[in-house]
Amino acid sequence: MTSPLRRIRVALSLGAAIVLTCAGALSVGAQTTGVIRGKVIDGATTRPVDGAQVYVAGTELGTLTNSDGQYQFAVRAGTVEVRTRRVGYASTTKQVTVTAGQVTDADITLNKAAIALDAVVVTGTGAETEKRKLGNTVATIDAAALRNAPVQDVSEMLAAREAGVSVLPSGGLTGEGARIRIRGYASLSQPNEPIVYVDGVRVDRSGGFGDYIGTGGGGSPSRLDDINPEAIERIEVLKGAAAATLYGTEASAGVIQVFTKTGSRGSPRWDFMSEQGIVADPKNRYEDNWGFARYANLGDCVARLPDTTSTQSDCRGQPPFADALSQFYGTTVTTYTPFSRPFFKSLLETGYNSNYSGSVSGGTPSVTYYVNGRYARENGPWGGRNLGPAQDLDHSAQGSASLVLLPTSNVKIRVNAEYVDRFHQTPSNNNNIFGATAAALFGKPELAECYAGSVRTGTGQCAVPDSLGKPIPGTIGPGNPFGQAAFATVRENMQEQIKQNVKHFTGSLNLAYQPVSEIALEGTLGVDMVNQISTDFAPFGRDVDKFISSDPDGFKTIDDRTRREVTAEGKVTWTKKLGESFQSTLVGGGQGFVAKLEDAAEVGEHFPGPGLEIVSAGSTPTTYERILETVNAGAFAQEQLGYRDFAFLTVGGRYDRNSAFGKTSEGVFYPKASISVQPSSLPGWAGAAWRSTLSTVRLRGAVGQSGLQPGAFDKFTTFGPLASEPGPGLVPDNLGNANLKPEKATEWEGGAEIGVLHDRAAVDVTYWTRVTRDALWLRQYAPSGGFRRVQLSNIGRIDAHGWELGLNVLPINRSDVSVKVFANTARLHEIVTSLGGAPPLKVGGSYPRYRNFVKEGYAPNSLFGAKLVQPCSDRPAGATYACLQPGENAYDLNGDGKFDTDADMLACLTPLGATNPCKLTSLSSLLPVRVDEDGDGDFLDHYLGKSTPDWAGSFGLTATIVKNFEVSSLFEYKVGNYTITNLTYAFRNANPVIGRNSQRAAEVEATMLNPASTPQQRLAAAKEWLSLKALSPYDGLNQNENGKFLRWRELSLAYNLPTTASQRLGLRYITLKASVRNLALWTGYKGIDPELNVYGRGTADAGLDLSGIDPNFGEAIDAFGLALPRRFTFSVRFGF
Structure with missing residues (x-):
């Protein structure tokens, strides 16, 4: 079987043979041709124009100007029509008479134009064709x-x-x-x-x-x-x-x-x-990881055990207590007071x-x-x-x-x-x-420790992220300094x-x-x-x-x-x-x-x-x-x-x-x-x-x-x-x-x-x-x-x-x-x-x-998912699906088949746990009521938008100042019915194991679980939960946002050293440039990045x-x- 490398060698050998055969005709061609040479300059700045196409009309003869604007090529002797074109310039034509064996000089001036229909394209045209002759773009x-x-x-x-x-x-x-x-x-x-x-x-x-x-x-x-x-x-x-x-x-x-x-x-x-160059991630796009301590110390946990048969061992499997977290982080942590740590930001450099x-x-x-x-x-x-x-x-x-x-x-x-x-x-x-980035975003600061899980034994040194915390004195072994609750640690x-x-x-x-x-x-x-x-x-x-x-x-x-x-x-x-x-x-x-x-x-x-x-x-x-x-x-x-x-x-x-x-x-x-x-x-x-x-x-x-x-x-x-x-x-x-x-x-x-x-x-x-x-x-x-x-x-x-x-x-x-x-x-x-x-x-x-x-x-690419029951004022005329009357909320916490009023909810929002009258044991027990608008029994088929924008484009400028300074800038935008699935925050807001570590979610959960919270505080938290609840069986709910944005994509400043100064250094030119990409972002999107x-x-x-x-x-x-x-x-x- 012939190997690919052997086939390449054969092809290259064939190409070389063709080149050598054609080279024999070089001396013959020189006897009937002359040379056209010259320089192409910008009519306004007089600077050389590189990349301009200079050619003889109706032939394949021609070349491109080099970085000095110079060109040179051979043509048959006689009078020829030399055309010059360049993207961004108006094309020009010049008659040149060429003598056999001689060099003819022909300098060319191009003027900038906002339209260039004479530009030549090849793709899709079969042959080189000017744009103005094509009916397509x-x-x-x-x-x-x-x-x-x-x-x-x-x-x-x-x-x-x-x-x-x-x-x-x-x-x-x-x-x-x-x-x-x-x-x-x-x-x-x-x-x-x-x-x-x-x-x-x-x-x-x-x-x-x-x-x-x-x-x-x-x-x-x-x-x-x-x-x-x-x-x-x-x-x-x-x-x-x-x-x-x-x-x-x-x-x-x-x-x-x-x-x-x-x-x-x-x-x-x-x-x-x-x-x-340097590459810097915009840290302001990442919210810190939030959490709160449930117990002040071991004694607090024991005192709140549900029955007398429980022992201290039942508290050993609980998350670290406030006293241990205070020691770990080197700051005061109190129960049910949310605090944050920049887990993800600590991994950026x-x-x-x-x-x-x-x-x-x-x-x-x-x-x-x-x-x-x-x-x-x-x-x-x-x-x-x-x-x-x-x-x-x-x-x-x-x-x-x-x-x-x-x-x-x-x-x-x-x-x-x-x-x-x-x-x-x-x-x-x-x-x-098992992704490192996901694990850092999943981290819950109240779970962070420098022990080997609940065993609290082991060998080695706990790897603590920089500036986030410190090992508890006297502890050794593997640990969980980012507060993972499942799957794997960041390390x-x-x-x-x-x-x-x-x-x-x-x-x-x-x-x-x-x-x-x-x-x-x-x-x-x-x-x-x-x-x-x-x-x-x-x-x-x-x-x-x-x-x-x-x-x-x-x-x-x-x-x-x-x-x-x-x-x-x-x-x-x-x-x-x-x-x-x-x-x-x-x-x-x-x-x-x-x-x-x-x-x-x-x-x-x-x-x-x-x-x-x-x-x-x-x-x-x-x-x-x-x-x-x-x-x-x-x-x-x-x-x-x-x-x-x-x-x-x-x-x-x-x-x-x-x-x-x-x-x-x-x-x-x-x-x-x-x-x-x-x-x-x-x-x-x-x-x-x-x-x-x-x-x-x-x-x-x-x-x-x-x-x-x-x-x-x-x-x-x-x-x-x-x-x-x-x-x-x-x-x-x-x-x-x-x-x-x-x-x-x-x-x-x-x-x-x-x-x-x-x-x-x-x-x-x-x-x-x-x-x-x-x-x-x-x-x-x-x-x-x-x-x-x-x-x-x-x-x-x-x-x-x-x-x-x-x-x-x-x-x-x-x-x-x-x-x-x-x-x-x-x-x-x-x-x-x-x-x-x-x-x-x-x-x-x-x-x-x-x-x-x-x-x-x-x-x-349209989006479909769950919706909560909405006010009747938003329901279209003639529709019969369930809706909320004034004073009603999208909850049925007491299970009576009716939408709850504030009074109904207050009756249920006593301290959460085994003694709660509505059997609310945790934040996960608060289940909002979904709507089925078409009555087909599928609660996940509501249209939620589409993930491609109606409009997309860009704008910017380029400028040359005093001939030597060049500035360019580019902005890009997307807008119009553009919906982004913010799954990052759907998890961070709603998932009880690897989420609820955004600030809003941590504050809601702390309020709901805190025995000292009043029913009115829990009522406000329950209403806030309506805008945070997500994931199964509410897939699609609270995870879609308007993704419109404007990004400053490019900015550059270049300085071209004057030709005389470059020549004194033995160079044709010197250009110094400073530039930045993705300089700024303007968006109402609350996720990490709309792109x-x-x-x-x-x-x-x-x-x-x-x-x-x-x-x-x-x-x-x-x-x-x-x-x-x-x-x-x-x-x-x-x-x-």
Whole structure:
């Protein structure tokens, strides 16, 4: 069997042979060509413009300007039309006469503009096309414009840049990847992550730790962030099916394509960057842990024993008394007086990050190169080093290289390679009973002690969190200094280490050949390979506090995930003038992918002794393995017809076949059509009176289809192994479906771009609507057929529509001061029109706390749960369900079947205990009355909101002051029917064992239990309890909040040393920068962070792995995670 490395060597050898063959033509080409060189500058500031595209119109000849604004390339002798364009600037054209064997100088001046319709895009267009010719939107994110922004990875480069593109961070652990949604949800069961390309090659867009290792949800890395941000030139984003048709199956969730940098002709230019920073978690987002002492001392406990048969031993199992707590904390603790300790805050520290990058670029007229290396390391804000080895750490070494050969004026060869070696470590976290973060939030200060539970013996030293307490003098042994009541102590959870090592390679070879001026041929061959090894290890003797009962002898899991995807594409473009008025551009070609995923895991549990850290040392080893392979191939064609360079009609389509389609399903065809009209390009517009006010107008519209295919094995009926005492056997597993076909999304969009005041201000508005038919959904059949598992079927439908608005304004554009203000917003409305008769499904399966549902007639990700009986004044007219009359409360404490008045409640609110007349023994006895509005007997089916906002967007500015100072700022917001599940505080308020440690809950419980409380005090506390009661059987109650927020996402200040000063130091430039990310947050949300989510960046291998309902719709669930940290960075860039 041929190994992957051998195949790579063969491919590289073939590429080298092609390069050497083409190199023989270099001397011949030089005899008939000349060279154009020059400098591109900003018309207002006269500073060089880097990254500008300078090219000969109608050819593939051209280059990008370097950081000094310089360019140089070879062309055939004669008079040529040189065009220059750059995002953020108006394009320009210049006639240049080139003499064979000579160098011709041509300097170019660009003026800033708020609208750039001449910008060229590639993604989804079949060939390089100016935006003004397209009827659909293609977003472009210019990496050069972000050179001073506080971004560390691709996810942050995408965040808050473009309307309709949502980058969803899941938490504040270092190296944690973000989920990406474009125009909401395109599928009910398949991955809603966009597909990702790098230089035309499909790459791994998954995340997490593989199939068999979980962290609790947070800290999961993203393979998208393996891409070197320093090597990126630009990112193009297709937002939906109308734009992504030519990408066929898998593209309905959107397409992201990353283009890496290339070199330009000239002597070697070296660029370096060094960045240092600190990472600080916002401690004000965490409420202290609250509690209270029940007894003053042992004597107090004995005196309150319920009967004479009880002895002092009955008090030994009680929580520590006030006298012991006073001694432990070094402060006075009195009974029934709530006090607090910052347990969680004590585990936070100031993290540190560093980032180093270096690159070299240059070349000759026929060969250019660009090489970049980057090393990044961040030790995050999670601390607790004195408690255990778990930490949040991420470091990566990245390398990128690009080689472009122009052996003749009509041949271009580009070779690209990207490689990353990445290490990532994170603590167990989020909604995980053995998570370190959850344990700290569960802590109850009245339970804290430095003894081994109730035994109060042992060996070793109690690990006490810094500045929280001190060991009781004379005590030794394990302890419980964070006051855990169940599962495990923080120190025991800190023994678990979750790590990952990744080696990720992406390589591509692109050949472009233009035999005649009208025809261009292009081919791309590439491979993306990921070797990912993740481990989850807990040592023998992890029960350092003699508290945990789960795996005290330790365990280790190794997950070995390998993914390889090969991309091949070939296409031909024919451009032809049809008379004086029309121009035709016809593109046709084919594209194919072969993707293979292998994931194997070994688990070893119960080590026989200390010091053993390999899987085979476990006494109960277990192995798992999964292999998936899919093949997708398609042919596409597109015709664009232009009329007098102001109106453009585009029609096209793609025909796809995929190995995941069912036997009875043939291939699928995805059509597209669009129109773009730019009246401002008409000859008469330039001389019109309104030209100075209404400078640019373009109208556009598009319709197209794309799809998502089912999982690789969903069409097969399979059987799984069964281990039994008589021997091995088989049991029904997957219920296959031979009729499976891809989902098909049809999207319409229309919009306009308008520039005013000589394009000093511009607005871009888009309306879109999408229908996903044949949506894949899980249908349950009668178990009597032998299969209890659901069957994937094409039975669903989702309808969605929205608005997107962008605004750019250049209020000041002078040589000394330049200011650009920008804003964007997106409106989203979605509804699940049909599930084909199948019942709704809930995120989290049988776990009752998550209340996110996919249900007909509602937005995907809607929330359903319990409600308390409400006042009759709030009940709709004609409704007959129970309600409260004035003076009534949502209680029936005496059990008479009637709602209690205050008098009824006061009669019951005598001291709680065995003698209480209403049998109220604890706060848990106070059970509010739920309502059943539809009378179906289900108290948990009330609509509580949705976990996606109606509106999301951003705004900010960039400014250049006295040429050398640059300031940029970015704000991001979400608002409108945005509901967050605050599960963290549902537990902290209501759970009697691992909660009731918020201030309000502790005060209510102390008041209810205090024998000295008056009935009136208990009545007030009982009414307060109505707003705190949560969890089963009240799931959904008091755990949802309005999640709207405004976050100051980015702020940076950069100083560019004057050129003369840099040159005196022997450098081309020096830039000093200070920046901060996540500077401030304004929100009414009372949880930890409105952007937290229990489900982190997980697997999203379309066609290789069925993502399912949880990672798709487990949104906006705040459950025991870390808030997004602030990152302060200071950097220096210089070049020579």
